Amino acid sequence: MTTKNNQITDQEKAIEQTTTVVEPQKTKEQIKQEKKAELKLKYDEIIADLKNPVKKAVRRRKTGEKLVAILRGFIFFGLSFIIVFPIFQEISLAFRDPLDLNNKLVNWIPENFSLFNVKISIILLNYWKALWNNVKVSTISTVCQLFATSLAGYALSRLKFKGSNIIFWLLMLTLIVPPQAVSLSRTFYLGSFDIFAFGNHPGLFEKLLGHTLKLKGTGKTIVFYITSLTGQGIRAALFIFLFRQFFRGIPVELEESAQIDGAGVVRTFISVMLPNARGVITTVALFAFVWQWNDVYYTSMYEVSGDTYPMLTAKLVTMSERVAALILQPQYVNIVKTIGEGITKNALFTETLLNTAALLIMTPLLIAYLFVQRLFIEGVERSGIVG
Numbered sequence: 306m307t308t309k310n311n312q313i314t315d316q317e318k319a320i321e322q323t324t325t326v327v328e329p330q331k332t333k334e335q336i337k338q339e340k341k342a343e344l345k346l347k348y349d350e351i352i353a354d355l356k357n358p359v360k361k362a363v364r365r366r367k368t369g370e371k372l373v374a375i376l377r378g379f380i381f382f383g384l385s386f387i388i389v390f391p392i393f394q395e396i397s398l399a400f401r402d403p404l405d406l407n408n409k410l411v412n413w414i415p416e417n418f419s420l421f422n423v424k425i426s427i428i429l430l431n432y433w434k435a436l437w438n439n440v441k442v443s444t445i446s447t448v449c450q451l452f453a454t455s456l457a458g459y460a461l462s463r464l465k466f467k468g469s470n471i472i473f474w475l476l477m478l479t480l481i482v483p484p485q486a487v488s489l490s491r492t493f494y495l496g497s498f499d500i501f502a503f504g505n506h507p508g509l510f511e512k513l514l515g516h517t518l519k520l521k522g523t524g525k526t527i528v529f530y531i532t533s534l535t536g537q538g539i540r541a542a543l544f545i546f547l548f549r550q551f552f553r554g555i556p557v558e559l560e561e562s563a564q565i566d567g568a569g570v571v572r573t574f575i576s577v578m579l580p581n582a583r584g585v586i587t588t589v590a591l592f593a594f595v596w597q598w599n600d601v602y603y604t605s606m607y608e609v610s611g612d613t614y615p616m617l618t619a620k621l622v623t624m625s626e627r628v629a630a631l632i633l634q635p636q637y638v639n640i641v642k643t644i645g646e647g648i649t650k651n652a653l654f655t656e657t658l659l660n661t662a663a664l665l666i667m668t669p670l671l672i673a674y675l676f677v678q679r680l681f682i683e684g685v686e687r688s689g690i691v692g
Contacts, residue, residue: 392664399423399661406653426662429627435615436669442526442616443597449533450544450593451586457536458548459574463560473549476542488606491537495520495528495607523611529597539596539603544589551585552578587680595670617666624662628655 354360393413402417410416426432461473498518499508511517520528532538536545555578563573579586601618604610610619674681 392667395660395664398657399664401657403654403657406657422657422661423665426624426658426665429624429658430617430620430662430665431615432617432665435617435620438526438614439598439617440669442529443594445526446529446533446538446597447590447593449530450538450541451590453534453536453538454541454544454589455548455579455582455586456574457545459552459578461545462549462552464570476545479542480540480546484602492521492606495531498531521607523608524614525607526609526614528607528609529603538593539600540592544593547585547589548582551582555581587677591677591681598670599666621659621662621666624659625655628658 397413397415399422400418400420401411401415401422402419403421405411405416408416457476461469496519498520499510508517519525520531529538533541559577559581560573563577568576599618601622604616604619605622610616
């Protein structure tokens, strides 16, 4: 049996060898021609893709998107650098040892870290007392601004009366007119404040109290609250404009349904309009708080800040004078001995303290912004200014 099987397998191998066709080997020229044909086919496909109008439009759109993304990245990087660079510089100066001020090798990273500049700035600013005063004044002024500007914006958007457009454009004019143009009249009026006074006729307070109200002076922060409640606060016209434009975008049907239910103007404003205006309220509140916090002009004009009632920004303005007087005050004798009298007379030392003080003033706002960042962004998105 084994011999028969071996004979069968030998026969099958012989049949396979006779049936297989031996392919002739390709020459180098043939291989070269085939490669040329493949390359030409790919080239034709690429040319066809390039000439295809649909694919051409897609490529053009993608290229445009990439260029726009690159340009946007450069712009954002530039703006971020402009905003962040001064902050980094202030941080670097704040923690730099005064003895390193003239060291040209020290640029960004201090060679010797020190809290000396921070301690001196806190003393010169009367920081903790001034910080509390700033928080109090800014918070109350912001609440007064929200109350007055929201009412004015609602009245100008919904309560149509004769002269409403004229009043609105006069308000817009106050955005163009610089505050210095009205500072004299405002200072004179608030320096001797009275109601219903005309010419030589005494006003209400003079009749009741025997004298007018002196709203200017150290610690008299009521001047900020009165101007905010009467729609004359810092950037109040802008806030009225924001509220007016937002209320104009709310459907009238909401008010009509509230009026059908028996709601009056005040009830409609409180129950219908304000709950829908949370976005613009957040935006206005943040802007009003920051602008009041950083205010220097009105604080100086009303003479609110003083030794007994310090305000941060007003203290910063006059800080260079107090730095120059460091060596003349006995409580700073130890400080002068520590760094040397020559350093205190150095202009770089004064600039370093001013930078440190500015950083101290700005730090509470930066910390607060970390917590309200989401609300602020949502407020800006929802406040949608419409025509």
